[in-house]
Amino acid sequence: MSAKIITITSGKGGVGKTTATANLGASLADLGYRVVCIDADIGLRNLDVVMGLENRIVYDLVDVVEGHCKLRQAMIRDKHLNDLFLIPAAQTRDKTAVSPQDMVRISDELRQECDWILIDSPAGIERGFRNALAPADVVLVITNPEVSAVRDADRIIGLIEAEEKGPGKLILNRVKPEMVRRGDMLATEDILDVLAIDLIGVIPEDETILISTNRGMAASLDSKSIAGKAYRNIARRLNGEEVPFETLQGRDGFFGRISRLVRAGGVR
Amino acid sequence: MSFFERLRIGRRGTAYTAKQRLQTVLVHDRSGLSPGRLEALKVDMIDTLSRHVEIDRGSVQLSLTKERNQQRLVADIPLASRRSRRRTT
Numbered sequence: 495m496s497a498k499i500i501t502i503t504s505g506k507g508g509v510g511k512t513t514a515t516a517n518l519g520a521s522l523a524d525l526g527y528r529v530v531c532i533d534a535d536i537g538l539r540n541l542d543v544v545m546g547l548e549n550r551i552v553y554d555l556v557d558v559v560e561g562h563c564k565l566r567q568a569m570i571r572d573k574h575l576n577d578l579f580l581i582p583a584a585q586t587r588d589k590t591a592v593s594p595q596d597m598v599r600i601s602d603e604l605r606q607e608c609d610w611i612l613i614d615s616p617a618g619i620e621r622g623f624r625n626a627l628a629p630a631d632v633v634l635v636i637t638n639p640e641v642s643a644v645r646d647a648d649r650i651i652g653l654i655e656a657e658e659k660g661p662g663k664l665i666l667n668r669v670k671p672e673m674v675r676r677g678d679m680l681a682t683e684d685i686l687d688v689l690a691i692d693l694i695g696v697i698p699e700d701e702t703i704l705i706s707t708n709r710g711m712a713a714s715l716d717s718k719s720i721a722g723k724a725y726r727n728i729a730r731r732l733n734g735e736e737v738p739f740e741t742l743q744g745r746d747g748f749f750g751r752i753s754r755l756v757r758a759g760g761v762r
Numbered sequence: 763m764s765f766f767e768r769l770r771i772g773r774r775g776t777a778y779t780a781k782q783r784l785q786t787v788l789v790h791d792r793s794g795l796s797p798g799r800l801e802a803l804k805v806d807m808i809d810t811l812s813r814h815v816e817i818d819r820g821s822v823q824l825s826l827t828k829e830r831n832q833q834r835l836v837a838d839i840p841l842a843s844r845r846s847r848r849r850t851t
Binding site: 639641644645648649652674676677678679680681684687688690 | 774775776777778780781783784785787788791792831
């Protein structure tokens with residue numbers, strides 16, 4: 495086995511990195527792969543609660559780095575999927591407890607253990623982000639259709655390219671098709687136009703994300719969740735499958751369709 | 763869709779404003795040249811150019827643009843015309 499290492503990052507906080515990591519991890523494991531998710535947000539760990547594994551933590555990433563335990567001992571097995579694991583971040587330390595070289599060393603050791611390694615990057619552009627970026631084979635940049643999040647995504651894309659880890663791929667999160675249709679939310683094409691990056695998936699705004707986070711189970715394991723389905727499609731694209739981009743359905747009427755045609759026709 | 767929403771058809775939504783603002787801010791972010799520093803550069807350029815040729819100081823335009831992946835600093839520097847020179851002197 496030689497795992498592919500995917501780092502999920504965004505620059506701005508709160509746009510969905512951890513949720514994306516948990517959902518992609520579950521989706522890839524559900525496809526039959528052996529997956530290890532690493533929480534690189536030392537001091538502000540959260541991937542454990544999103545995955546519902548907070549009560550099973552004994553060792554963490556810093557314990558591995560400092561040699562207090564073996565890598566295998568820090569890998570917590572998921573409750574639902576046998577081949578999904580979490581290496582949690584330390585909660586009582588800070589980002590300087592781990593270096594980019596440590597991350598590369600641990601990831602190289604892990605490569606032999608699994609098919610996919612997903613690294614949940616902390617927000618920001620400092621040490622924690624550098625740690626998460628260092629071992630990456632592929633970087634996924636996640637953003638919302640908000641000017642602040644898109645601006646930070648652009649900054650991150652620049653840094654990824656400077657580290658020769660680019661070009662990354664974009665996940666556009668929390669899209670409300672209704673608002674896009676009205677012209678009050680940046681459309682996917684607008685964001686791709688501004689950021690000059692390839693798209694790997696669009697996640698619609700969906701209540702099932704919060705509901706599944708409340709329960710500590712990935713929405714991608716819920717067959718009725720539309721956001722979960724979008725994550726499953728991203729996992730398949732990561733896996734090299736050609737999956738067409740889904741058209742997001744919002745309420746639409748005659749005038750909605752007209753207005754879309756008018757806008758598409760370049761009236762602006 | 764309500765009557766008022768129908769009336770909005772054809773007007774530019776706020777997404778249009780968002781895109782315009784983003785494009786401007788990203789051009790500055792990527793160049794590392796904030797609008798304030800661009801203005802300072804413009805003043806310095808005008809001072810330097812004025813030592814060699816008489817220019818219409820008020821109409822100088824200095825802007826950052828992006829063409830594909832190439833960022834460009836574009837300056838439009840109108841020379842003071844003879845007529846305007848006569849007027850000002």
